[in-house]
Amino acid sequence: MHPCRVLFICTGNSARSILSEATLNHLGQGRFEAFSAGSQPAGRVNPYALEALAGAGISCEGLASKSWDQFVGDLAPPLDIVITVCDNAASEPCPVLFGNFVRTHWGLRDPAAVTGTPDAISAAFQRAHALITYRLTALLRLPVETMTPQALKLALDGIGTMSNDDD
Template sequence: MYPCRVLFICTGNSARSILSEATLNHLGKGRFEAYSAGSKPTGQVNPYALELLASEGISVENLSSKSWDRFVGDDAPPLDIVITVCDSADKEPCPVLFGNFVRAHWGLPDPAAVKGNAIVIDAAFRRAHTLIIYRLMALMNLPVETMSQDALKQALDHIGTISDDDEDDA
């Protein structure tokens, strides 16, 4: 399993899954290959997400809001892990994708849904991205290449419970 292929899915594929895809591709440096998709893609990446990624030196090239349809069927890239990032606490529906891969849920509040001025919205995006980075660092510390699917599932589920309140404990 090298590189480990990870698909991040949410509803709109404009913020959380995009931030996750770009950041894992940046930090994973070839060990991981990340993608993102949505069940109801907005058709455009949120400009705050693009601005945040660019400000942190993470490439925004080739990022797009796209349907999960391109990850099913014979032409789809093989996937090792599928992670939903929708916020079930807000009763946001999470898409379900079927296949022979490990599934996990890493719920995140949607910064694209935050209302307010640019400072408030930027803060919501930064908070979401900080949590994404924290979780991705935990993922990258796993020996995914040698883990069984059951052990990987258990580890990914644990990572999904990490909140920004836990960051000070790391």
């Protein structure tokens, strides 16, 4: 079986989806292959996202803000899971992508929307990355290779409701 291919989508593809892509590629150790994209890509990766990744010892090589257009059509890599990471509570529009894969939503507040001192913004990115890492660790514990799509969807939906305060 090929690695489980996961696409993380948000609007700008500059922070949350980038953090998710890089972290899953780092933690998944070849078992997972992660990508990220946006419906309206910002055109650059947020420097605070790069700082959070570097601080966690995760490679930032090759990370770029890109359109989800490259994940549709005949030349697109086959996907197993698509996870939207926009924040519904903030009435932020979540992109919709169609295809034969399991879809779920893991809402995250956008750390790029935080204003204030550089330390406050950096702290928001650290909190977002900690939650992403927490959820991805739960994903890594799943036997995705043997799960039915329905069981995988149910498990992924549950992970999307997890916070760092969960036991």
